[in-house]
Amino acid sequence: MEEGYLYYPGCTLKTKASDYEESAMAVMEALGKPLVEMDDWYCCGAVQSLTEDDIMHQIAPIRTMCCAQEQGEKEVVTLCDMCYNVLKQANERMKEKPDDLETMNEFLTEDPDYLGEVDVHHIFEILRDMKDEIKKKVKKPITDLKIAPYYGCMLLRPDHVAIDDTEDPHIMEGLLEAIGAEVIHNPKRTECCGSYHTVNRSDIVEKRVEDIVSRAVKDGADAIALSCPLCQFNLDFHQRNTEYDIPVFYLTELIALAMGIEVGMEKHKIDPKSLLKDKKILE
Amino acid sequence: MTDGYPDYMQESIKKVKETREERMGKTYDRMTPSEGQEVLNNFHPDYKKEGKEELKIGPSKGRKVPTELAKLLRARSLIDPSEIDLTQVDHDVDVLIIGGGGAGTVAALWSVYEGIDPENILISTKLRHGDSNSMMAQGGIQAADKDDDSPIKHYLDAIGGGHFTNVPELVKALTIDGPKVLKWHEELGIMYDREEDGNFVELPGGGTSRYRLHSSGDYTGMELMRVLRDEADNLDIPVLEFTPAVELLKDDKGQVAGALLMNLETNEYYVVRAKSTVMATGGFGRLHVQAFPTTNHYGATGDGLIMGYRAGVPIRDLDSVQYHPTGAAFPDQIVGLLVTEKVRSLGAQPVNMDGELFVNPLEPRDIEAAAIIRECRGRENGVTTPTGMQGVWLDSPLIEMKSGEGTIEDTLPAMVRQYERFGIDITKEPILVYPTLHYQNGGLIINEDGSTPVKGLFAGGEVEGGVHGKNRLMGNSLLDYNVFGRRAGMTAAKHAKKASIGKLTLDHVNDYNQQIEDAGIKTDKKSPLLLPEYRGKKVLERHLDVEVTL
């Protein structure tokens, strides 16, 4: 797409993570490469099925690939880490296993065949490649903010869909530096947040969250930056039973702030606005 | 699968196409009162001498009703009271509602709003909850809410359309409650067609002087019914499906005190004792008066008229039956099904085999229907179908010429779908129509609060009479069941709070059977009918009346 990127939102971006969508869209717009939502798309399924013969759970992501194909596009950009991971893995499987692709196309008889020519990208890959443009657009570098980046699992594992080095990623660090933030190196940044255990085993999640946040705070972080809406929810919401209450930002919110773009940040449990006011980033 | 209109009909369609441009935007003068009367006298089925019978027994002795109904009114009860044990009460409730269509469901909801615990309400229904004519109404519901309109104008339209035979107090209730009903519907979340600013899209109907018809595409009745049913589900109002009432019960004080129900699947009877009983059984289209096909649902067999009449409620205006001017006349599979008046509201004209307009498209229903019958039978300008039906064209493609491509798909999705199945594209080809039996204009006598003259019994919806006189206007039936369902429900609730019931009896049924004897009536029929008979003749001739036991 010449004028921007074909954008796959995923369900959460339309509901719980609307702050992420809003900030990401604003940033990309300002960078002259707007995110253009797909005409049609489907829920990714939210969990990648690893079972060898489970084609059923590959249908949803592949339908979305078909939608991109029918729009004449070869690239799709996602924001949500979970969507990214599921779409990417399902799509790679179709590319690597022609038999699976054939089975899939057999099932989708009423739709045009998927040719396996679409690629899935995460927004961070796009932003990484536009670091210089971002630097140029920074109006209010957030120099006073100490930010601990957090990657979680879905951007880095399994290795063949990772957007960066699985054990030692740097994408966020680079982007945070570009907008002037002080990066707090966080050794827990690739550990799991507890993920879907949030539904019925909040004890597991709370322990994970305490572990991750306490380390960040100990190392001096004012806040955490990340991408995944589920990680955001867990790290944000589940601080409630800990002694901590540091804001958990979508990285794009921070980029937007540095570029002087107003963003809502309305769905955060721990209100980030007082921190931003203290640091004179917000008035 | 039928593949559209056969070739010989295509020739007539060609003529319709040729005259379309010229007819577009033209009107046909409405008939003067005397012209209207003349076409009614000569061609409307109600005005024929044959086909009616005078009642010899019961509270409205001497009145004339269609023969098909008379046969059921002079039939013996379906049950033998001596076989029924009334001492064993299966359901003891405050409010029993007989009928799970629009009126019954509205009555149940308003009984709850009036303070009756849902547990103390029971809806008995012959088919499923919601199976009713209410579900099938397509066109819309009238209510005077526009600035250029008023309940007074609505009153005048309704009473004039009914040839001034309506009960004034009932018309008043109908028209003054209209806007309130719509407000309630908004709160329940019924999706009406609206303008950008939230005001309703409103259309004219036959005989209305203002644009007053509110609709939800051509699924208006379905949208209302499914929301009302959904709300009844939310409130956990008990419903017994496939368990119709077969007789009312009375007590030793002579008031109605519940009903005897029958489980249609096990044939077991249930005794329901109720402080108030609401009759909401709907109409009688499935009696096929004068052998007309009908738009009505499967269970529309007039059971409430029979039960109510036996219990002593007089009837009115049943000598007039509403024939909807435009029932489907082709293909054979859907003959008699409704082609909503909204098709004409949107601009389609009725034209004859030569493509000529012969009547104003929006006359009151009886006049419009009579004019179509005249065009076919009197002037022989109709189109004959392969199975020998007659019909005139309803030129639907005019709608899109008038309001743009896509209008039909947007406003009449049900109609498009129905014809598509048989290879007919109504956006490009006209629809063949002929009048079809649609509505029971009259019914049980009620007061404006929904009570009948018999203590303990209330009624709302198509089963009652007087609201529409001898001819109902489009959009007033959905309104009727809401207004009088509501009033009957509220009045029943109030009554239930102070009523006390004595010993249950079925003596009135014995009395009625005796009256049949005394009048010297010979009958082998039993009523209520419950379900019409459509089984093949060959099968019925060889039918063994044997009960199989395991």
Place this chain on the structure above:
Amino acid sequence: MSEDEENREMIEIFVMGKRYKVPKGLTIMTALEYAGYKYVRGCGCRGGFCGACATIYRTEDEYKFKMDLACQTAVQDGMFLVQLPFVPAVREDFDIEEVDPKENDNVMLDYYSEIARCVSCNTCTKACPQDIEAMDYVQAALRGDVERCADLSFDCIQCGLCSIRCPADIKHYHLAQLARRITGRYIHEHSDELEKRVQEIKNGEYDDKMKEMVEMEMEELKKLYEERDIREEG
């Protein structure tokens, strides 16, 4: 041969596996009646509005099931059919006062969390006799787009074939009903004209005039009716 069979072209159908000869040109519903079945269940409005006569069938040369309404479908030679008069799908009770989507950004998931199991197989859409994009409205519900869910599902007659076929046990027609009610109540603007008229009625502004109408002599009323101005166009 009976009179019928002499005059009409007959075809063979299989009702729950049992063979019957019926005249061509009937609907599935009237064909069953011709064959001698008397409906108690499985028959409602007979006009395509109530969903009582959902039917599953296949034709001789096909291996796939097809679904349609018995009252709206012409019977075909060699049809194997069965009706589905009832679907035992769970419906969630709700209070219409408590489902404002502005208060809850995914109210649909709260009531019907199983929609998250949708695998986009589209079996529901293929089952729908009304040709509704059922999968698409489930997807809309999943992303919190209640109005789209309502609009796409508007023509639903609640026969339940979608839910019977769903591998994820989604209750399509119930969740769609919730979406439509939320839309009618909270998403669509309500009418100012109606509100104004309701207040006028409450304030008794029509009482005197209505009393006059109710008490009016017949002749005067008729005159008034004949002389009333009728809005014709526009």
